[in-house]
Amino acid sequence: MKVVIVDDTHINLVLMSRLVGKLEDVETVTFQAARPALDWCNSQPWDLLIIDYMMPDMNGLELIARLEGGVHANARERPPVLMVTASMDVEVRHRALENGASDFLIKPIDKVEFLARTRNMLQLRRATVGLRAEVGKATAELRAREQETIMLLARASEYRDPETGAHILRMAHYSQLIAAELGLSEQEQEDILNAAPMHDVGKVGTPDHILLKPGRLNEEEMIVMRQHARMGYDILKGSQARMLQLAADIALTHHERYDGAGYPNGRAGEDIPLAGRIVAVADVFDALTSRRPYKAPWTMEAARRYLEENSGGHFDPRCVAALLARWDAVREIRARYQDDEQGA
Structure with a gap:
């Protein structure tokens, strides 16, 4: 001493x-x-x-x-x-x-x-x-168990959704980039990185004929598909773990739009939790630049223009600006986590 x-x-x-x-x-x-x-x-x-x-x-x-x-x-x-x-x-x-x-x-x-x-x-x-x-050790062990639970649930959704692949890794790291640029603390950045992979866990409740459909969904099928946001929230909301509570909020709100035209609740602006607004940008950006059964991957520049054009409408302008401010890091993440047949 x-x-x-x-x-x-x-x-x-x-x-x-x-x-x-x-x-x-x-x-x-x-x-x-x-x-x-x-x-x-x-x-x-x-x-x-x-x-x-x-x-x-x-x-x-x-x-x-x-x-x-x-x-x-x-x-x-x-x-x-x-x-x-x-x-x-x-x-x-x-x-x-x-x-x-x-x-x-x-x-x-x-x-x-x-x-x-x-x-x-x-x-x-x-x-x-x-x-x-001792408290620090116990806290670290608890967080490790929380993260293990998150990754197991994310993996469960990945087995059902052929669109996932490395998507959850890319969008989680994009989300962390945005959080960092917005000035969130290191702990908050880590929380978003770890909780973001749970954003589509509700798809475990989506019927196969809709989830695995090779073409675009019709209106009735889209209504069913959109239920995955609420399902994901319902799966996670009962947990006492802080990380899973954050994941529940992300699952529920990452399809809301900044202009209020999103789902499931039509929330707008800062009424949408910040984590949901962050993940919305990261999720859509990665979906655009990834190959899907119904579309070829967009180029990085085309996806960037889409974010800029929809800033203030679909997306929180601050979150869009934050991602684009870390453009070199975005390219590094995309290169690091690639699907087996990643497009250009």
């Missing part, structure tokens, strides 16, 4: 450092001024900060307030802080606790009390770090 000690008096630094050095598996880092200590603590990992209250350049209260966001920092994430002060002023103690101090000691330091409190705070820190590691 790494203990940072800050005191403007050299002898106090030596005393506290030697006392802390008696503890097992502990390394000390000392500073005789607050500002360099603050810079170090905001750039390096540490496990306990022991800090004097009265210092000339910046007092202990100010240092604590500026640690990783100051008083607004997440108390559960910040390591413990032990303030040492000669002041008996109750207001100082209250301000120290409000600014994020975990405990405080009154000078002159009692060696037994100092060691006991330091030891206890480090034990608590070890327990917190261990618990956080």
Whole structure:
């Protein structure tokens, strides 16, 4: 464990450092001024900060307030802080606790009390770090199971739909590109990448004579086909997993249109969830550039013009612009994930 000690008096630094050095598996880092200590603590990992209250350049209260966001920092994430002060002023103690101090000691330091409190705070820190590691491991395992479920369901729809193939991989990566260009967080980008393959899972409920028809569908058949959006939502909506909840929203809304002329609910504009608007662009773009039983693949440039012409009508303009802004990456994705007989 790494203990940072800050005191403007050299002898106090030596005393506290030697006392802390008696503890097992502990390394000390000392500073005789607050500002360099603050810079170090905001750039390096540490496990306990022991800090004097009265210092000339910046007092202990100010240092604590500026640690990783100051008083607004997440108390559960910040390591413990032990303030040492000669002041008996109750207001100082209250301000120290409000600014994020975990405990405080009154000078002159009692060696037994100092060691006991330091030891206890480090034990608590070890327990917190261990618990956080276990939670992270459990979360990673849960996300892995969610992703496995998603891919198994996506594979089920792929077996029934001959149009799928590498389509789900391409459109998922196109969706991630759009999310990245729109400024979504890395976690949100990953969520969309992982949930997008579920967009057509509802096709498992579409009759074969419609799903596998080599030509275009008539009006009655199209009505049945369009039910796959609602079916996909119904399959996924009951899950408590966040990823599958996102996949349910995508399944339901990726055929909605920005102008309100889509299905199944005729939602428009930003009333359509952003993930659905993103996937709508990625899905149609890849469908246009892929071979289908009823059509040859469009060229990349022809599909690009289609997106531009239908921006603000079928598609969210921001999502179209985001995909086109990453055009080189779009070409790379298309080249990487090809069907057995991918067209030009």
